[in-house]
Amino acid sequence: MDNPIQIENYSIRPPETWAGSVDDQQLIERIKESDFSERQINEGRDYCYFLDKIYYTSNIENSEYVCMAYTLNEPSNLERASVMDVVVEENEMYGIHRISVLREGVLIDKIPDTRIKVLDNENQSGGGILSSTKKINITIKDLRLYDVLILEDSRVKTFTERDFLRKEFSRYVWVSPDNYWAYGNYKFTFINDRNEPIAYKKTFFRDEMGNVLEPETNYLKKGKKFIIEEKNYINPVDANREIFPFIDFATSSNWKDLSNYIAPIYEEIYGNASLKDFAPNLVEKLDAIADQDEKLQFAIEYVQNNIYYIFNADEMNGHRPQEPSVTYQNKQGDCKAKSVLLKVILDYIGIDSSIVLVNFNTDFYIKYYLPSLLTFNHAIVKVSYKGEIYFIDATIRDEFGLIENRGFIYFMHYLEVKSDQELKERKAYRFPYYCIDEKVEFHARGTTGDLKLTTTYKGNRANAMRRYFRNTNKREIVDSWNNFLFYGLNYSNDRNGTDIRNIFKDASIDIISDDKKLNEFRIQYHAAVENPYYTDPKNNRFLMYFDRNVVKASARDFIHEDLPFWHNFDSEKYEVHLYTDQKIDTEEKYTVQESTISNPYFNYTSRKKITKNGATVYIDYKPLVNLEIPRNDFEAFREAHHMIADSNFGLGIDIIEPGLMNMLKFSLKKKFNK
Structure with a gap:
């Protein structure tokens, strides 16, 4: 028993x-x-x-x-x-x-x-x-x-x-x-x-x-x-x-001795495993895939989605993994079991990989801890492919994409299960794609506006949004977007308390495409907007779109004496078009204001294009992530985010009201504000 x-x-x-x-x-x-x-x-x-x-x-x-x-x-x-x-x-x-x-x-x-x-x-x-x-x-x-x-x-x-x-x-x-x-x-x-x-x-x-x-x-x-x-x-x-x-x-020990202790346990498991013997049906499916990129994707997703993840607390107290044949036969296993099975499959298709030990919960502290195998509580797979290093968590489900398009796992420290290893730190990472790529088009005509957002998500964002749309009621999703736009268009400051559904009429949101290889999930939101302009207490009208998600409040508000700031923001790209049938102030300070931020941890630009009846802003944000911001660099990093928050995270245009008196008022305003 x-x-x-x-x-x-x-x-x-x-x-x-x-x-x-x-x-x-x-x-x-x-x-x-x-x-x-x-x-x-x-x-x-x-x-x-x-x-x-x-x-x-x-x-x-x-x-x-x-x-x-x-x-x-x-x-x-x-x-x-x-x-x-x-x-x-x-x-x-x-x-x-x-x-x-x-x-x-x-x-x-x-x-x-x-x-x-x-x-x-x-x-x-x-x-x-x-x-x-x-x-x-x-x-x-x-x-x-x-x-x-x-x-x-x-x-x-x-x-x-x-x-x-x-x-x-x-x-x-x-x-x-x-x-x-x-x-x-x-x-x-x-x-x-x-x-x-x-x-x-x-x-x-x-x-x-x-x-x-x-x-x-x-x-x-x-x-x-x-x-x-x-x-x-x-x-x-x-x-x-x-x-x-x-x-x-x-x-008392050191990382090299610990790796030499644990590596033979895993090597014995690999040595006894023959994928052809215990998984002939899986081998047949792998052999039928000619493209190596697709074969790798199939292998990862097979283990993630077809092998049920069981977290056995008692088994996790040790490091002796389950035989891959048992994992395959029973279609279940813990993180070690799933990682070992994935490695055996990758060995079969000729892709270099290894098991690595991590602890996402205490990753920051690992550099302060003494060397110990009991520091780690999770196993994942390190994959070397086409000159790049990737980390795959075999316990994640519903993740898609060729390996370069899959979600990124944030952590810094790991011990590779090989002989003669030291504790390693991952390099900082820059996304090869935009996690969020959004185009906003807002046309105001008379007393109504036509608002359309087309958004493409990639990587972790695509996986998360795919799950969100599958598991959430459509009406709830639309209300969530309406609520976001209620603040983004600044309506919270002139019609707070109004039923949002009465502002955004006939709002809808649809999945436009879902590419499982590129791991791109594209959606489109569309609504008619009653009274599209924000009106200030002096009855001045503005057409605005400011995405507060671009402003990283966690960076601006961070205060800690001992913890460095962990940089894990997504790469983002926005294109915002505001159009109106009214005349606008084409020289207003904040309307024309552009920004260029370049520091070791992110590059940020906002560029404008102004016409007599509208304006466009192009925002590009490329962070260097998976790193701690050194204390000596943090205040400059924080100040750069304050600069983004200073009206550089969206677009606003001032309406010049028709009529002679309004034109005179506008001229006087420009004269005395110079």
Whole structure:
């Protein structure tokens, strides 16, 4: 039986010997009021009298012990304490050592008032996320406001054969505590009981002036401890602008040795795989495709769309992939399984590829972490084709295009599953195509306007829009475009509160074409517009089109002391034509204003063409992406985006009202505004 059922997932027992012991009297003595505690409580802050946390690792198990006492002075905190959930992995035991409250100086044992249920933690299996974790639900009766709750517990993860990587390597990241809590005493201990030395690296710690200190790396031999202890402690980190200090603990190693450890495991899998033997029908289909570009596209999309993605949390804890024959036969597998099958197919059609290990969630931190295979949580495929490098995520579905037209995956760090590898950084990327290419035509005649948008999406944008149009009601899509245009045409400033459907009459949106090789998705929006002009409080009329998506607010508003700005904007091209049957001001400053921005991270131009009854703007935006903007370059980068926002992200034309008095008013306005 591959997955024997574990009957017991928790027990009430004393703590392990390495955790030490504390009796009731010692607990009471540690829960003492002080000037610091009274100040925190008076300020309405929850207060933790003490928190002792110990992480213990050996070649047999990983364990974590916690003993803490904290106030229940807030109703929300009382509710959370009364009902708690603890999730344990397969072969992990949760141990309850003490549940007590200190009430008016008397220590009361609450274990008799505690009800424990063990529940299956399977709420996403329908989405292919499998886990044998259990949820331990703990309900404590009769907790009262102003009690001091004392919890002492631990969790022990005993390794099985499936945890071969955890047996061989240890990794744990300590992060400084949430700065909401105030602590009378905070203590963290890491105990290494492994045969191998553990390295630990302190990162984003600060000096008394708040300056980030250089990372510091040290080592723990078997039987040694690392201890952090603070008294009367509130974490001083500015959570909105600073990274919490953390310590990375990992079995001492280097990337080259780690790659040499993992590569033979995968090489054995490749060596045993014969696509002709286990997938003759697939081979027949591949052989029938003469064009190599199309054959590569077919291979990628076959694995992405025909092999069901199962995220098995237990399997992901190791790195031993499923045999590709099993993946093909069962038509399902996790990221490793799908990536290995894709590589075997690419080997058959003569395209160079390799598996690479990544962690999209913590990509920024990988350069600060110690070398460890346990850093990674995902596998993708690196493809070398026609002199270019591409990365394919075999777990994505509904992605299309020849390889140069497929969606781009944003990440920087990866470890290639080959011998003698170092951690690598991807090069920055410039799109060979426009992700958005849009033409806007707006004709105003009398009291109505005719508005047409023709938009071509490519790459990630095409894949996303294809899914959006397939999964979304047509009326909802039209309303979404109407809402965008309500702001883009500046109607939000002169008719706010008006039903948008009464402004954009007979609005429709249609798919014009969908090219699955070029990965181009083209749509067209069309509507008649009631009262096409924006009218200001002085009854001046304007015809406007400003696309606020062009203004990158995230770049303009970004503020962080430690995180660099991650540059991941799409390439964009816009052509906006505004026509009217009225006379316009052909010399108005913002109407004729053009811009040219050129810096290391993007090129941006807006060019105008003005006639007596209309104007056109051509906007071209080409970013260099998949990189961090260095701190020294960021303010110039931000200022360039401010320049775009200064009326360079669209077009506006001023109407010269007919009549002698209006012409005189216009002439005077021009004269005095020079």
